[in-house]
Amino acid sequence: MDYVLDRTSVTREEREQRADLVERASKLVPLLAANARRTEDDRRVVDENIAAIEEAGLFSIMQPRRFGGLQVDFRTKLEVTRELAKGCGSTAWATSLMNICAWFTGLWNEKAQRDVWANPAHRVAGVLAPTGSAEVVDGGYRVSGKWGWASGCLHSQWAQVGIPVTAEDGTVRDQGLVLIPMSELTIEDTWFVTGMKGTGSNTLVANDVFVPAHRYISFLGMIAGQVDNPFPDEALYRGAFVPSAVITLVGPQLGLARAALDLVLEKAPKRCIAHTFYDKQSDAPTFQLAVAKAASLVDSAHLHAYRAAADIDEAAQHGVFPDYAARARVRMDAARAISLAREAIRELVSAHGASSFADASPMQRIWRDSEVASRHAVGNPEISAEVYGRALLGFTSGVSPLV
Template sequence: MTTSSRSTSTTAATHDAPSRTELVARAAALRDRLWADAPQADRDRRLDEGTVAAIKDAGLFRLLTPRRFGGYETDARTLLDVVTELGRGCGSAAWVTGVLNAGNFVAALFPDEAREEVWGDSPDAGAALVLGPGAPARKVEGGALVTAKWPYSSGAWHCDWAVVVLPVQDGDAAPELFLALVPMRDTTVEDTWFITGLRGTGSNTIVVDGKTVPDHRLIPLAQALDSAIPPRHPEETLYRSSFSGMLLTSLLGAQLGEVRTGLELVLEKAPKRSINASNYTSQVQSVTFQTTVAEAATKIDTALFHAYRLTGDIDAHARRDEAPDVPTRVRVRTDSAYASRQCREAIDLLVSAHGTSAFAEFNPLQRIWRDVNVANRHAGFGAGIPEEMYGRVLLGEDPQAVSFLL
């Protein structure tokens, strides 16, 4: 690393980060552009490079990057609010922004040598985050020799690094799970993202073939999940935040933003839309329509309440430089799953209220419906696992018998 880049990162430690209000305003200023670009991103199955550049120029990939490297080192609530605002324009752009910020949060858990490699030359560097384990790597002197693939890598086209889960086998011992920090120059990206919703995320497959990840870019997964890695510097209490909580917060914003836009669209069109096979010349005259949109709006409010509670829990522990306990971590995951389900149920109600034309290809409601339904099926939210874990905690049982993501 050059002397100049180290000097830049040291100087950056003293800079003032923008306020939450300022960062949300920057996201709001991008909304019209994102809305205009979203249909093409959906067709292309990736974000336009100009769109990504606009988000980067607004500093919105720096939310969870350490201040000493020019980042903003904000908090979970700011992450949620910024990504939600972006989601009002484009769900895929919001999802990628959330994931790359979450990846940066995890990259900040690594030793300073690794962090210097990531951000020493640019505070805008972004790291994808993939929690599905790849094929086992072999322990070698000074690191681990890796040949593996990681599918569903959101933002793979637009990141500089990837944080992946890597089983590492040392001799005949059982593999141990690590988080590995891999530069994208050591990877190839396979175009495998052919999914109904969130198509613009380009969540393709990252491939590493015969590369060595050095020891300073490997940290034990269990320690990261338990928030048991002390902050690299005393003032960096953000990195005491719940690992899974930060990940799930990063994924909630896209859903919250899109479903709020969906509600606005349905309400805006209602006065000029009749109801077929009825005497109503306007949807607003129908009591059924009124109660349906009211229920949808209440579900959106409920999702926001739970999202704000979970980010409040995350941030309170971080401010105290305190690792969150297991019951808190489980409730955070359950809150996120419940909020996500409320978003899905709200958009289902809204497209039904709007009518069959909601599913016409020209209608943005169908894209929002597809995006939110796919997002809600993310492993962090779906399959009833968060609720089962919460039930176990309430009954005095071990939630980690169900899932490691806690």
């Protein structure tokens, strides 16, 4: 189904490119689905999936055209990620996070970007939380610390990690991100979870790594709309930082919900309702009502997500940094989309029946993936509602810096 909400200035060429990229992603769904069990068992996205996504050009969608990337808008990123998640939630999540880290890299200065994309095929993982330490030294920083959970780190050549920058008296004067080659980091195998098992979201470790000054960017500055990208014609990298980061979490949820709905609809004419006279689920009014409710929830999730993407893309296209209330609404829309998708999956699991939880059923993996991924802290629906409610009442602080 096509949802109308989009930025008003999207061109015919951009729509055609979006359709092409979504089709490329859709063609990969059977492969990703066939490898989903192995991705879980291996606790990493299987190499065959990574190679197929790379061949389809879907790791380059947020990369600047200057380095051979496609530089698409956030609506397109949402749709591509959604398609991939129909096959495998872990693969879609890792791909989505590596793509947003490519977008983050596009906010840096040109020299830092050239370091990363000296090889245009390089991928980037990242953790925004400032859980490391940094010492200011001649020419840059000495960085140490641990950062979890770094989705996509097993398939990336670079990493972005958060650091506090302190003054001589020990007070924090800034919070930033630094770019470090993966070859200078180690990975601790820490990702043991119930859902999204295959994302490989392990812990990055740095031990006294030198980072040149040009590979630092102020995280607080980015939140406020201050970036180092020197190319004013690259509208994509004028997008508001927090809304763009938050909307990244939504695509996999949309795809998981759609996959659950498709599976239940496909199986309904072939399954009975135990201990009733219904030989086919599809004949039962209670089942019909359940799938109608679930489908409406999936539709509503898409509409919230696409409105958020349209807000981000339209503001970026016109070089406008959205005000606090607009950014708060995007965060609310994203959280609402995640919650609606999760609710749809729960409804579908119940409608499908207890066999949803059989090891052989994709439903149990979809359910687990959704339950885990939907609880990412930035997508917290209660905090997002508090941020939005306060914004509606004129407050512009007091809950979270991530707005």
